Amino acid sequence: MTARSEQSDMRPALPLSGYRVVDLAGPMGVYCGKLMADMGADVIKVEPPGGDPMREIGPFIDGQSGPGRSLYWLHFNTNKRSVTLDMRTPAGAATLRKLALASDVVLETRPPGHMDSLGLGYESLAAESPELVYASITPFGQTGPYRDFKASDLVGLAMGGYMYVTGWPDTPPTRLWGSQAYHTASNRAYVAILLSLYHRMATGEGQYIDVSMQEAVAATTEHVNTTFNYTGESAVRCGFRHGGQFVATWKCKDGYASITTNTRKAWDDLRAWMDRDGMAGDLMDETYNDHFVLRGEHSAHIEELIQAWALRHTRQEITDFGQSNHHPWGPATTADEILENEQLWGRGYLTTVESADGGPSMVYPGDPYRLTEFSQPMQRTAPVPGEHNAEVLGSILGLAPDEIGRISG
Amino acid sequence: MNDDAKQTGLALKGIRVLDFTWIHAGPSATRILSDQGAEVIKVESNNALSVVGGPASATARGLGQRHNWNAGKLSISLNMKTPQGIDIAKRLVAVSDVVAENFSGRVMPSWGLDYHSIRPINPGIIMLSMSGLGRTGPWKDRVSYGQTLQAWSGFTELTGFPDTDPSGPASAYSDAVGGMAGAQAVLLALIHRSRTGRGQWLDVSQFESLSSLLETLVLDMSVNRSAAVSTRTGNRLPHGGGAPHGAYRCQGDDRWVAISVFTDEEWRAFVGALGDPQWADDPRFASGDARERNADALDACVETWTVERTAEEAMTLLQAAGIAAGVVQSGADLSRDPQLKERAFFRRVPDHQGEVRIIESAPYKLSRTPGTVTRGAPAFAADMTYVLRELLGMSDDEVEDCAIAGAFD
DSSP states (O other): OOOHHHHOOSOOSSTTTTOEEEEEOOTTTHHHHHHHHHTTOEEEEEEOTTOOGGGGOSOBGGGOOSTTOBHHHHHHTTTEEEEEOOTTSHHHHHHHHHHHHTSSEEEEOOOTTHHHHTTOSHHHHHHHOTTOEEEEEESSOSSSTTTTOOOOHHHHHHHHTHHHHSSOTTSOOOOOSSSHHHHHHHHHHHHHHHHHHHHHHHHOOOEEEEEEHHHHHHTTOSSHHHHHHHHSOOOOOOTTEETTTTEEEEEETTEEEEEEOOSHHHHHHHHHHHHHTTOOTTTTSGGGOSGGGGGSTTHHHHHHHHHHHHTTSOHHHHHHHHHHTTOOEEEOOOGGGGGGOHHHHHTTOSEEEOOSSSSOOEEEOOOSSEETTOOOOOOOOOOOTTTTHIIIIIIITOOOHHHHHHHHO | OOHHHHHHTOTTTTOEEEEOOOSTHHHHHHHHHHHTTOEEEEEEOTTSOOOTTSTTOOSHHHHHHHHHHHTTOEEEEOOTTSHHHHHHHHHHHHTOSEEEEOSOTTHHHHTTOSHHHHTTTOTTOEEEEEESSOSSSTTTTOOOOHHHHHHHHTHHHHSSOTTSOOOOSSSOHHHHHHHHHHHHHHHHHHHHHHHHSOOEEEEEEHHHHHHTTSTTHHHHHHHHGGGSOOSOOTTSOTTTOOSSEEEEEOSSTTOEEEEEOOSHHHHHHHHHHTTOOGGGGOGGGSSHHHHHHTHHHHHHHHHHHHTTSOHHHHHHHHHHTTOEEEEOOOHHHHHTOHHHHHTTOEEEEEOTTSOEEEEEOOSEEESSOOOOOOSOOOOTTTTHIIIIIIITOOOHHHHHHHHHTTTTO
16 A cells, blocks of 8 residues: 555645545544645545534534534535544444555544554554554643543643733633644644655655644743743733733724834834824833833833824724834734735635535635645535545445445444 | 665655744744754854844843754854855755745845745755745735734634733744744645655745634634624633633632533533532533533632642542643743653753753654754854855865855854
8 A cells, every 4th residue: 555646657736645544533633634635635534423523513504503514514624535434343443444554644633542442553553554654643642641631622722831821911821712722733743744754755664643732732832931941930921912012912993903113113113103193202212212122121101102002093004004114013803804804815815615505605714835836726625424435435445335334324 | 765764763864954034933944844854054144133043042031942943953154145145045055955934025036046046046946935924915015923913813803801902822823833834835845846856935924824723713704704703702612612611710829720621421520520519509500501601600619619729739630530621831830740751842952062951842753753852053153164165065265255255244
């Protein structure tokens, strides 16, 4: 098996065309599977008969749950194929084993040891297929005193150190919006899978990847570890005033706007504007000439003046003035404005996909990077349960229709 | 078969990266490559903007970031304002596999080092261009910092509690996300080059990388419009998130435990771990839906239990009952976390002066290519001899002429 893709003379349609992935992941790894599928890998989502529990996660079309209505499912499973089988039964496990052995990558998020107990662990599969790349994402990794601890996205953010620093001094530690601990684990797992596939091209050997969500989060906070390890102080919550008032967001007339005074010129332009509005107070004084003054002893005083002034201007005014002077200033966008973003449409990041079966047309987001060798239109919307049973179990594994019926329920 | 890769246990041994990146997202992308054996040559200059992680990182925290982002890399000094500096850079392009940069869009073309200019020098070259908003589209010339992008994407407005100012993610999640996306794009391009011999230009918009983590928001806004859940929900999940779900105050100053309970089974185990308190029988908490509806009252009850305990005790007791719970860890907590210790997440390695520096390791363990962190960031311009003499074969005279012309200033 394997290396099918690596021996092809054809120019691949997408960067991962020709690679096959068995996707057994739950919410902790669902984004990793999407990343591979959207880059052209044949990602086969293995669901229990009746469908994956993630099909019941909201939001739903028109707020109504039901088959095909979970936007969570539709978003995270673009370009994947679906087969249904019960891996807890011997026949299901045997079929899954064959499918894994006919694939390049296995992705799973079960507790440590669980896949081994089903006879589907890495060692067992690698004995037959040393080329296999097998990635396990777990809350705390496969080893160590916390390996059997449970975690949610929230607990991943907490134990990884991102939550303690997010929020305001007078609020509880705050989660990042969405499931960012899960997606960070997915993002890191994807890096590791790509490294492994590249290594396999040179050597023919696969490997086992052990991703800890806690570590993934810990390696993603910019300043938590470096601050403590190099100063002995723990970073604390400071809302959206990162780096004092130096890199900051402010409440303005119609929402919030980010005003970063990263250079002396940005600071001078800001205080000159405040002065034109008659609201600079004493900020034109030379005491305040250095833009690093924004994180110094006068920061509370400066903050008060900037905040009072910012309330007089709209996000658009602040953005237009900042950008026309090459300063990194911009609006805080609200959710209902995202679909109006001209840059996301202008680069083709957002695409409208018409429904094939009379449902509503939907706008889908694109990929996190643009590889200019490829155009990357969405190939396929998320599958219904077992949509590809015949294709996958028939063509790849050569099972007869009655066998497929028995295994797939 | 490539024996090099097989023997070294490094997936990217033999890959050379010419690294012009200068702030967070950029160097964190190339650090991922460096960990796996890529030879990353960091092009620096004392004439460049003084930023955190740059040559002039004088503060303790800046020093930490310099080491953490640049561990294992080489450093040369090139003054790109001189023709000699540009000429040396072009000669390095000819012997590199990847060129990486995260300047604003006008910088590389002004040096004649944009993709279309360097491709004739090295047709297989992979060029990673990381920018805030992408190199095409109506906003291609806009400038941004991490916090600007967090605001622009919607993350700032969405992260935080509904009744306070939003906080956004602490620091620069967008840069960390951009770094992961940049590394993924390079790895996809390396795989493609191995299959076809073709290089390419990678146009990474950190705005798009971050927008890709908005999960279902784009679909939700497109089909449900005003009905979509599009505001801040604090530590609670907007879509059937379960309860309790949040950070709960514990004994001590700013000490918290994160707890999430989703199913009825977990609720029973949770209540059992708390010693069956009387409030748990309240009909307001009798079902999952009821607990979510009455989450404020429930949170107050849960906190009567947590405030009597340390965060560590609460975590241990709840984990013993199979509940996802974890200390909301600060920088200090992470530095002594027994799980991270067991898995050697923090590495103590010497820097160029032999001083021990603490560096984060990659948050994944690869069984055959474990990667390596053996030294901290390079001293500024530490590798001039290797790069100029060995790699480019420059003579003494040539090096001296360039020095006189200011090419290394």
